[in-house]
Amino acid sequence: MLMNELLEKESHSVEYSCSVGAVNIPKERNLYTVLRRKYSNLAKEAVSQFSALYDSYTNCDDILRKSSSDFQKSICPVIDEIKKELISIERYDWDYDTIYQYANEHGYLNPFYEASDSVCDKILSVNED
Numbered sequence: 001m002l003m004n005e006l007l008e009k010e011s012h013s014v015e016y017s018c019s020v021g022a023v024n025i026p027k028e029r030n031l032y033t034v035l036r037r038k039y040s041n042l043a044k045e046a047v048s049q050f051s052a053l054y055d056s057y058t059n060c061d062d063i064l065r066k067s068s069s070d071f072q073k074s075i076c077p078v079i080d081e082i083k084k085e086l087i088s089i090e091r092y093d094w095d096y097d098t099i100y101q102y103a104n105e106h107g108y109l110n111p112f113y114e115a116s117d118s119v120c121d122k123i124l125s126v127n128e129d
Contacts (some may be wrong), residue, residue, distance in 0.1 A: 046075050067120075
């Protein structure tokens with residue numbers, strides 16, 4: 001479901017009954033939850049794709065040569081989905097590179113790059129010895 005459809009369909013408050021009474025979820029929180037669920041699933045798919053690529057590595061040189069580009073391949077579908085979402089709400093000024101740069105500048109890619117840098121530094125350190 002694209003962003004414009006999601007805004008139309010999910011832009012309402014939700015009420016749940018529970019043992020302490022009715023709980024009202026405001027429309028903003030409902031939208032946030034729906035978006036978080038959607039992008040959480042996309043992130044899990046990207047992790048699975050990267051894991052499959054990483055599992056095909058046969059040596060440390062593969063990690064050094066392939067991990068960064070394989071990571072970018074793995075998150076490409078997520079960035080493409082974000083791009084489609086933005087287009088659906090008539091934001092045409094965000095291309096793949098702009099979205100990637102935004103994600104990088106705001107630290108969303110830090111967990112991968114920190115782990116990758118650590119592993120690569122250790123490989124290079126061992127290779128130097």
